[in-house]
Amino acid sequence: MLPDHGCVKKQLAWNRIAFKIPEAWEIESLDYTHLIVSEDGNPKIEIKWTESPKSFTLEKHLKKIISRSQKLLNIKIRKQSTPDFFLHSLPGFDFFFFSWESPSSKGAGTLIFCSHCRRVTLIRFFSNLDLTPNSIPHLVLTSFTDHPLTGHVPWHLFGMEFSTPMQFTLSDYSFKPGYFFVKLLYHKIHLTVLSWGPASFLLSGKTLPEFAKDWVPGLKGFATAETSDRGSYLEWSYRQGPFKNAGSLPFFSRYMRFTLFRLLQDTQNNRIYGVKIDSPETFEIELMKGTIINGS
Amino acid sequence: MGVKGKTAWTKKEALLCIPERNTGSEEIFKDNGDLVLSFPVVYKPFFMRLWRIVGATPRETFNRKIQLDRLGADVWSLIDGKRDVKTIIKSFASLHGLDNREAEISVTLFLRSLGEKGLISINDP
Numbered sequence: 001m002l003p004d005h006g007c008v009k010k011q012l013a014w015n016r017i018a019f020k021i022p023e024a025w026e027i028e029s030l031d032y033t034h035l036i037v038s039e040d041g042n043p044k045i046e047i048k049w050t051e052s053p054k055s056f057t058l059e060k061h062l063k064k065i066i067s068r069s070q071k072l073l074n075i076k077i078r079k080q081s082t083p084d085f086f087l088h089s090l091p092g093f094d095f096f097f098f099s100w101e102s103p104s105s106k107g108a109g110t111l112i113f114c115s116h117c118r119r120v121t122l123i124r125f126f127s128n129l130d131l132t133p134n135s136i137p138h139l140v141l142t143s144f145t146d147h148p149l150t151g152h153v154p155w156h157l158f159g160m161e162f163s164t165p166m167q168f169t170l171s172d173y174s175f176k177p178g179y180f181f182v183k184l185l186y187h188k189i190h191l192t193v194l195s196w197g198p199a200s201f202l203l204s205g206k207t208l209p210e211f212a213k214d215w216v217p218g219l220k221g222f223a224t225a226e227t228s229d230r231g232s233y234l235e236w237s238y239r240q241g242p243f244k245n246a247g248s249l250p251f252f253s254r255y256m257r258f259t260l261f262r263l264l265q266d267t268q269n270n271r272i273y274g275v276k277i278d279s280p281e282t283f284e285i286e287l288m289k290g291t292i293i294n295g296s
Numbered sequence: 297m298g299v300k301g302k303t304a305w306t307k308k309e310a311l312l313c314i315p316e317r318n319t320g321s322e323e324i325f326k327d328n329g330d331l332v333l334s335f336p337v338v339y340k341p342f343f344m345r346l347w348r349i350v351g352a353t354p355r356e357t358f359n360r361k362i363q364l365d366r367l368g369a370d371v372w373s374l375i376d377g378k379r380d381v382k383t384i385i386k387s388f389a390s391l392h393g394l395d396n397r398e399a400e401i402s403v404t405l406f407l408r409s410l411g412e413k414g415l416i417s418i419n420d421p
């Protein structure tokens with residue numbers, strides 16, 4: 001391991017969990033509450049998180065999680081004292097360090113309880129990653145957060161970078177080469193962030209409206225070109241019922257949904273982003289503005 | 297697939313493998329950046345028997361063509377028998393500004409399909 005780890009700069013943010021990792025590390029697999037990060041197929045860090053029940057005693061809750069993790073991961077966990085040098089910059093985090101051992105591997109890890117969002121996160125580092133001052137585990141843990149620090153949740157993975165309003169929760173996702181989407185839900189409002197790449201290939205000999213026609217079925221009406229601080233984008237805004245002409249029937253008008261769709265090209269990351277909001281109510285345009293697509 | 301030696305590699309080993317083009321393929325470049333690969337395919341024994349039954353002179357091979365889009369053509373151009381899979385992935389990712397993991401999945405799937413068609417062989421690292 002190198003003595004200086006200034007390389008721990010790559011931001012990773014998924015479903016409210018955010019931390020920094022070395023440039024060469026990649027997401028190997030992910031789930032709603034689980035992440036494995038590896039380098040060339042060798043696992044480096046595994047993260048699993050869970051919400052705490054409404055009423056609980058921390059000690060019992062942690063014991064339960066440790067026992068469940070030992071069974072699930074087929075590992076033995078041994079408690080370790082908190083290193084003297086370790087200090088997280090944010091208040092509200094309790095760290096419980098441990099070492100773990102499986103038949104084929106061993107390493108260090110920690111359980112993190114956040115008193116702000118009541119989430120418990122288990123992080124385990126794989127072999128040769130010891131927790132020493134300025135080591136990779138140290139820098140990863142000090143950069144760790146499990147709740148957004150502003151009103152927006154950052155998302156940063158697979159070259160995608162955006163943030164969404166805090167009240168929305170993840171309902172579905174897909175990351176297939178060339179096409180990603182993340183769907184979020186708040187009451188009956190659906191927010192979907194889509195991303196296609198590489199934009200230079202997809203838009204060769206094609207304009208953005210032509211791309212939308214081919215790749216985003218169901219868009220209605222004409223697109224208006226608008227400009228925001230993130231560049232120019234196309235916007236579609238329309239009402240849609242469960243079937244054609246449903247809006248003209250009084251009974252079905254209650255099932256009409258309002259849809260707003262924005263499409264823009266992120267030239268810096270060579271991707272095309274789409275943001276779609278659909279809601280049963282006339283939604284506030286501020287909600288859309290709350291969905292931020294970062295250009296960098 | 298023209299895999300020599302081991303049949304199962306770890307991911308690390310697989311990334312160090314060196315793909316090599318099979319020499320029988322012909323390249324035809326299109327104006328739009330697409331690439332057509334023409335390569336000989338051996339007839340299945342059933343068709344060989346059929347040739348004989350109808351009394352025709354049996355032919356052993358026929359030419360099959362596949363068309364690669366610009367992205368496929370870029371990966372094809374990176375296969376030179378020297379670069380390993382990892383290098384091809386990194387070059388492809390930087391060429392198109394893609395995330396490494398996204399490039400890794402698409403390039404490895406593409407290499408696998410080329411291997412299944414007999415257009416490349418994969419050599420041990």
